[in-house]
Amino acid sequence: MHTKEAIQFALTLSDKAVMGLIEQMKDDPTRFPTPNGGCHPLWVLGHLTLIEGNLPAVLFGETNPVAGWHKLFGEGSEPVNDASAYPSSSEILKKYQQLRERNLEILAALTETDLDKSTVAPPRGREHEFATFGRSFLTIALHQALHRSHLTDALRSAGRIAPALQAAS
Secondary structure (H helix, E strand, O other): OOOHHHHHHHHHHHHHHHHHHHHHHHOOOOOEOOOOOOHHHHHHHHHHHHHHHHHHHHHHOOOOOOOHHHHHHHHOOOOOOOOOOOOHHHHHHHHHHHHHHHHHHHHHHOOOOOHEOOOOOOOOOOOOOOEHHHHHHHHHHHHHHHHHHHHHHHHOOOOOOOOOOOOOO
């Protein structure tokens, strides 16, 4: 297996694992995962969208098309139990899908050698994780997978059963 193929697999598996749970919680998008709050499904979706939009900024120095959502979904933001405080779930999901598709197209156009290229604008404090194109894509996949726990806990909080992670096909 080549590095690019491994990264593609990681992106596909993390996307399937997380977006399936987002779909299951679409009728209860602001369900907190714990009695003390936490990252509810709508916030997780918006946060992942913000991060997807930032990948071309990291790689090429482009502007994040959803940078205006930082105060809602960025690092340090606090999820609130009021869906009207956010863009609609459908708007966020559509934007996420567009940004993920673009990032997959960028990855597809890269060579194995390109994966070792240095990024233009790694996030401050995360220079190591975003030092190269390859690390940046892999970090995006790992980051998405980390947020699965918020979603499984939100499902449990809603009295639903969290499904086991299924392999990507």
